[in-house]
Each structure stands twice: as C-alpha cells, then as structure tokens.
Amino acid sequence: MANEPHPWVAWAEHLQRWGLAQPIAVLLEALGPLRWVFAQFLYGGLPLLTTQPNSSQWQALLHILEDDAAQREFINLLLEEPHQ
Known part of the structure; x- marks a missing residue:
C-alpha cells in the first residue's frame, strides 16, 4: 500500500487523457464555498x-473539497503537461 501513488495522480492522468x-x-x-457544502x-x-x-479514494476527494490548499494543488496537477 505504501507504494501506491496518491489517488490524485491517477485521477489527473485519466482526466487529462479524456x-x-x-x-x-x-x-x-467556480464552486468556491459550495465545495464545502x-x-x-x-x-x-x-x-x-x-x-x-x-x-x-473518497477521503482524497473530500480533502480536495474541504481544503483550499489541496484544491489548488490538485488543480495544478490537472493543468500540468501529461507525463508520457
């Protein structure tokens, strides 16, 4: 389990691919404070x-929705050039 990549990495790769x-x-x-709700x-x-x-997976999603720094980090990961 310690060698598994963070779920965000897999999500970002899939979303970039799609x-x-x-x-x-x-x-x-755009969700702003509605993320918390x-x-x-x-x-x-x-x-x-x-x-x-x-x-x-669920805990990682909830962390993104609740934490501004985590959200920014995930968005930055999404917008990076995909690693081929």
Whole structure:
C-alpha cells in the first residue's frame, strides 16, 4: 500500500487523457464555498453510495473539497503537461 501513488495522480492522468482536466479545474474553482457544502452531502451520503465510505479514494476527494490548499494543488496537477 505504501507504494501506491496518491489517488490524485491517477485521477489527473485519466482526466487529462479524456480531455476533461481543464473543465474539472474550472468547475472546482467556480464552486468556491459550495465545495464545502458538497463535501458535507458526500459525508452524509457515502454510506448509501458505497460499501467502503472510508476508502482512500473518497477521503482524497473530500480533502480536495474541504481544503483550499489541496484544491489548488490538485488543480495544478490537472493543468500540468501529461507525463508520457
């Protein structure tokens, strides 16, 4: 598990491959304070959406939604040139 890359890296690579990195970055920036509200809905709904609400994938998403520095870091990762 220690050798697994951070979920953000995999997400960024997939979104870049699909051409969605820029739109997701814009969406995250546009949500502003609503990110926090969305995160609270996810906290409440995760037990209904998945059998593993505490998985690293969900925790990473919630961290992006709740933390301004994490959001900025993920957006920067999204907007980097893809590594080939």
